[in-house]
Amino acid sequence: MSKRRELEEICQRVPEIVGRYTKLMLHVNDQVLIERTAQHEKWGQQRHNYGDWLMILGEEFGEVCEAMQRNKGWGKKTDAVDLHKELVQLAAVASAIAEQVIEERGLTHDKT
Template sequence: MSELMTGATAGVLAEILAERQRQNAKWGQQDHDPSTWLMVLAEEVGEANQAVFETLFPTYDKRAAQRGPRTLAEYRQELIQVAAVAVAAIESLDRQDQSPG
């Protein structure tokens, strides 16, 4: 293990791998064009933004307040999903780059 990679880093990467496996089980292999991947990634980043915003300002949105307070654990889970989607986009790009033609 590199001095830059801690046990915590390995744990986070394992969570991202588990999320990639969950995504593949749910959606199968996805091979979108780059602009579609950016839209999917932006949607995931938006969910992370919403989770942290609702954690910091739980009474800002009445609908959000009715659901109950969000936690930083939910924000963290959204970040894992952001990272997993970014990995999926890279995998897709690599597959397409190796395709003939």
């Protein structure tokens, strides 16, 4: 049974408070997958050295920081605004890096 299916079943049989958090995890991970798919459609399969990945990840992290500053009233008009969107994008970039690591190690999703 897949982990996702297992979590969906947990949502059905646990107290509402636990189910709510599990549903929230599934929802956020769905959003990351949607963003990851959009990145793949826009850029194709990306494979970079880790230094370049670090720069891409750093840029996304910077946008998260900008959005957090804006939420405190510290930001500039040009700064990122939507913290949730920026966090999802950051997670999607991290997922792309993880995909490359798995590929480089010759692993499949069954072996991870």
